Amino acid sequence: GADVEVDISGIEPGQLVRVMWRSKPVWIVRRTPEILEELGTHEDKLKDPNSEAEQQPTFAQNRFRSMKEEYLILVGICTHLGCSPQHLKDGAFEEVVEGVPDGFFCPCHGSKFDMAGRVFQNVPAPLNLVVPPYQFVDDNTVIIG
Numbered sequence: 001g002a003d004v005e006v007d008i009s010g011i012e013p014g015q016l017v018r019v020m021w022r023s024k025p026v027w028i029v030r031r032t033p034e035i036l037e038e039l040g041t042h043e044d045k046l047k048d049p050n051s052e053a054e055q056q057p058t059f060a061q062n063r064f065r066s067m068k069e070e071y072l073i074l075v076g077i078c079t080h081l082g083c084s085p086q087h088l089k090d091g092a093f094e095e096v097v098e099g100v101p102d103g104f105f106c107p108c109h110g111s112k113f114d115m116a117g118r119v120f121q122n123v124p125a126p127l128n129l130v131v132p133p134y135q136f137v138d139d140n141t142v143i144i145g
């Protein structure tokens, strides 16, 4: 079918891997403990920290927005007008949001998202990045769809 099976065993801590699912880019990011901890430190700057504004999988309506905290899985399409945000890591995102070392920046109109795909305030994107349906078959395998 249209579901995509991905072997995640080779993804390094901090790395983002792109796959295509139903003609859309899907990102799988292996988040480090530092990235996970940082998610709790800037929630006052987010539009919707608990993803209450839209229909999302129930497991995504929280700080981590993932089934397993370590693995962030998102549709890599800006919720403003559909551009592809850039992954800025290892401090590069600090130029976009002070004090936040990792995140996603959309070059089209400047929307900013954190490492759970949560949108920051004062940008044109209205909603958090979309979490697609997925399931883990085992520790090393996830099926998107």
Ligand code: FES
Pocket: 078, 079, 080, 081, 082, 083, 106, 107, 108, 109, 110, 111, 124, 125
């Ligand atoms: Fe991303 Fe406009 S499409 S900010």
